[in-house]
Amino acid sequence: MTSRRWIVVAAAFLAAPVLAGCGAGFDATTNKPYAPNEAQVLIENGRYGSKSGIHIPQAFILGPDSGAQLPWRGSAPIYLNILNTSGTPDTLQAVNAGDMGQVKVATPIQLPSNQLVNTGKPNPQLMLEAIPKSLRGGETVKLDLQFANAGTISLNVPVVTRSREFATYPPAPGATPAATPTPTPSPTGEAEEEH
Numbered sequence: 001m002t003s004r005r006w007i008v009v010a011a012a013f014l015a016a017p018v019l020a021g022c023g024a025g026f027d028a029t030t031n032k033p034y035a036p037n038e039a040q041v042l043i044e045n046g047r048y049g050s051k052s053g054i055h056i057p058q059a060f061i062l063g064p065d066s067g068a069q070l071p072w073r074g075s076a077p078i079y080l081n082i083l084n085t086s087g088t089p090d091t092l093q094a095v096n097a098g099d100m101g102q103v104k105v106a107t108p109i110q111l112p113s114n115q116l117v118n119t120g121k122p123n124p125q126l127m128l129e130a131i132p133k134s135l136r137g138g139e140t141v142k143l144d145l146q147f148a149n150a151g152t153i154s155l156n157v158p159v160v161t162r163s164r165e166f167a168t169y170p171p172a173p174g175a176t177p178a179a180t181p182t183p184t185p186s187p188t189g190e191a192e193e194e195h
Contacts, residue, residue, distance in 0.1 A: 052150035053086025054111075059157045061128055062120075063137040065171065066163040070135040077124035077169075078103065078143070078157065084111040088149065092119075096144040101130045103143070111147075120169075137161035 058081040064070050084090050090111040095103035106125045111117055119125045128141065140156045147153065160166055 054150045055083040057081050061157055061159045062169050063135050063159040063161050066161045072134050074131050075127050075129040078126035078128055079120035082117050084113055087113055091148040093148055094146040100141045101128050104129050135159050
């Protein structure tokens with residue numbers, strides 16, 4: 001075989017895995033939407049379902065800036081969008097985070113019928129406190145939401161870093177900043193004379 005043929009055969013051999021990934025069809029991971037702020041909860045038949053008329057289309061815990069970490073025993077705000085479609089008002093009374101710390105609920109969160117409620121705006125009403133380990137983002141925390149009428153709803157909530165669309169949110173209390181390189185002084189090249 002000539003060297004040109006060897007190059008063509010080697011290129012085809014190396015390109016095969018890449019081209020095979022393109023043929024994954026509708027089940028390819030690149031074909032699935034990625035939204036780190038959507039808790040994988042209450043999803044039935046490919047769409048958001050509900051439990052007792054409670055829909056939770058968005059849930060996340062705001063973690064540190066990219067490259068930083070939330071300290072051990074630190075705290076982080078929890079952001080939930082909750083829609084009550086039961087026809088009667090409900091109240092989010094408490095949140096339990098199991099062994100991942102305690103959740104402080106500023107006041108019981110009123111959920112009027114057919115009105116979307118955001119627990120994080122204008123100020124976070126839910127705060128995960130006394131976190132037993134440092135968090136960097138990418139983790140999930142299991143939360144049990146306790147409603148007056150709907151009962152308990154459990155969900156796994158992702159910890160997202162304060163970057164991209166989350167960069168405008170206020171930082172989590174006590175988050176350590178990302179390590180920034182210390183600038184090194186550059187030599188001037190000329191010595192100063194004393195007079």
